[in-house]
Amino acid sequence: MTTADDAPQAGARRPARRPRPATAGDGPALPAPSGWFCLALSRELPRGAVLTRRFADEDVVLYRTRAGDVRATRPYCPHMGAHLGHGSTVVGETLVCPFHRFAFGPDGSCVSDPDGVPLHTGVEHLPVRERNGFLFVWHGHDTDPPSWELPADPGPEVRPTAHWAVETDTHPQEVVENIADFRHLGTLHRLPVRLLSSPTADGPYLRTNLRSDAGRIPLFGQFSWEESTLMAGLGWNLTELELPRYGLAVHLWGLPTPIAPWRTVLRVAAACEVTDPSRVPGPNLPVAHAALTRVVARSTLRMTARIIRQDVPIWDHKRYEPRPRLAAGDQSVGVYRHWARQFYPSGPDVGHDPA
Incomplete structure (x- = not known):
């Protein structure tokens, strides 16, 4: 059995596998479905941590604020495209870009930069839920908010071991x-x-x-x-x-x-x-x-x-x-x-x- 500590890094980039047909006949391959999907265990993201995971053929950046809230965002800074999953830091409740130090607040908007003039734009946050020690991110086929929620937890004492x-x-x-x-x-x-x-x-x-x-x-x-x-x-x-x-x-x-x-x-x-x-x-x-x-x-x-x-x-x-x-x-x-x-x-x- 492989535990979470020695399992392959879930979502990590892997060498290309052999090509094979995804469908029979002439129908299109199945796209990524909409819904809630697990990107990490809660313990993999302590306060102040930043984590990049692959999701639906794109990178998603997860971070936990000093207050303990989890955020999920698209990976690139709107200023000049720096990848927020490589070198960003969490300062209080903000995510700070490693390139020009623009800081993005809980709603994704730019709240400050070293020159004191924030950008009039922000990063796109994705819906995220923390349940039973797992972190879930929503994948949709449009810009609408999640249309349904995960079921209730089995109970406060039921935690995966x-x-x-x-x-x-x-x-x-x-x-x-x-x-x-x-x-x-x-x-x-x-x-x-x-x-x-x-x-x-x-x-x-x-x-x-x-x-x-x-x-x-x-x-x-x-x-x-x-x-x-x-x-x-x-x-x-x-x-x-x-x-x-x-x-x-x-x-x-x-x-x-x-x-x-x-x-x-x-x-x-x-x-x-x-x-x-x-x-x-x-x-x-x-x-x-x-x-x-x-x-x-x-x-x-x-x-x-x-x-x-x-x-x-x-x-x-x-x-x-x-x-x-x-x-x-x-x-x-x-x-x-x-x-x-x-x-x-x-x-x-x-x-x-x-x-």
Whole structure:
């Protein structure tokens, strides 16, 4: 398992990969979808820090003010084009360009320069949200503000304690489609699962419910679980695994972010919480519970990373089929494809329903 500290730098520039077709037929490649996408962990951006991340084939500069507020901005100074992610500093609540020391305030406007005459322009800030230890930036297809919000946090005590990230030659839609394509869990990953209910869509949100009987966690051995996954756009999904026999619940985040055409960073994080202390193995002490939940979270993430490593070669070499010929039992994929259309600008073949 790779932790956040030794994972590849998510969003970093990488050597060009082999070219391959993004679609079948004559349809256009999928563009970056609209929605909220994770660019960093909160702990990667302490107060006064500046961070550059690749997002939808452009650089985005993240910085945290001395008061603790997070800002996301386009990378270039409007004065003479200096890259704000290379050498800028945070002074109080402002971001100061390294080239001519123009300072930009919380609203993006230029508030000062060394000569005392600020520019009559500013930098473009992007909508940003900080949730559960993650930093999300909005990607839209026009200048309108975000049209929907991320779901509420699972709870104030639920914080991820295990993280992992991987880059792959694919698109966020293909990554999230694995949740709807539950049948591949048996054929590729040897995980017997069954769908408990058909996926249900509610605007930008989609929920699925599965049952599996093939899990294994240290201290517990083989176990069964029911899981509910909520998708919010194509950049955020949260799977909740209830383990009532052991008085525990596991929360697993999947956060795919497009960094270039057909290149995606997938961040995965896990948390575990005690839901029934009377059923938790071991001593009924807060320190024991904290240690146990960390072990369970890390074990769950390790199992998830093993599964995703089996998916990566498929993603890296498959092509996107805008009109997949679905088999019997693939209804969930059809529901998912229809739901995913809303995150693209209207146009021929973009986000096509399967035939």
